Amino acid sequence: MTTERDTRHLTYHSINRGATRSYSDLALLHNCNAVDCTGKLRGLSAQWTVRRLSSSLSPLQYPELDEKIVAARQKDMPISDMPNPFEREKAQCILCRLKLTPDYKNAKLLSQFVSPYTGRIYGRHITGLCLRQQQMVEEEIIKSQNVGFMAYYLKQVEFLHDPKLFDPERPIRNHRF
Template identity: 35%
Template sequence: MAMLCLRGSSGGNLAQKNINFSFNFIVSSFHSSSVLCKRNGKRQRKIPEWKKEKLSAPWWKKPPIVMTSPIAKTPHPINQFESVEDEFLSTVQQKSCCDHPVDIDDPYSKEPKMCVLCPRQYEENILPSYKNPKLLSQFVSPHTGHVYQSHITGLCKYMQGIVELEVTRSRAAGYMSTKVIDPLYLQDPPLFNPGKPIKPNPW
């Protein structure tokens, strides 16, 4: 409810009039969506219970098949040639026994690579020691006194590290010279050819 006051002049006299008016409005009508107004008046659908049960399961799923007459009770014809077939199969099996595959090693398998000092090559375990300068001197260059690298000796990484360590220990203990090889070991049979490396130089 609101009141409006109006003042006017008629012949020099002032007149005052009061006008009362009221506003009736709905709060929900302030939105600007015309679709929402339509949805408010839309009635809800009443779906029957039998239709809800039908739509609850997948439409593609069919009821399981129930066997009413088992196959075991169905009469089947007797095979008249069963004994002949069994005899034929037994004969074939006896004659094909010699054609079965034989268990042998793979002929195309490659031999495992082993270095010169690999313990799998010998019955006795040969490990380089600083007390055996005759063995260690074959892995040392007679010109420079340096130990040959693994691409020349063909040793694995583990054995190459042991040889280099034992050469250092042997020189520190006085069993081997530091620059040249003892002339007593120059005539030993070589284990590898330094002029023909086994692997390309990684450097």
């Protein structure tokens, strides 16, 4: 319970007017119980305690409180040498990631970049390949078709049930048109 004697020292001015500490420092003092609550501060709300502390504390009066404030602030500071947890991995195409080079003799690999219905070569927005690998795949597909390892219009029946490297129905990027 507060008595009249306890509340006569409380001020009704704004918290920061004439105060030697910031509101966050004083609230930190109150919340971490750094203030010795003997009789004067016991039973008062946090707002009254902050007002009382703001008008009565100075940095020279209580150096141990300054140390506690600095220690509490250091615990809340971000870690500077920690890597960014939101940084995404560098995107790589599947051929670069697996270190594969397309070859005209590898018809099974090249047939995965060709539509089984039309025989057209899928674009970069569907395959997700980088520009260099996409150009190499297109050149090797044309070379393989000219030599006779791949068909022009349809996929070979043996390659129809190969695992998908990408989903042609869900392109990575939007169409260019």
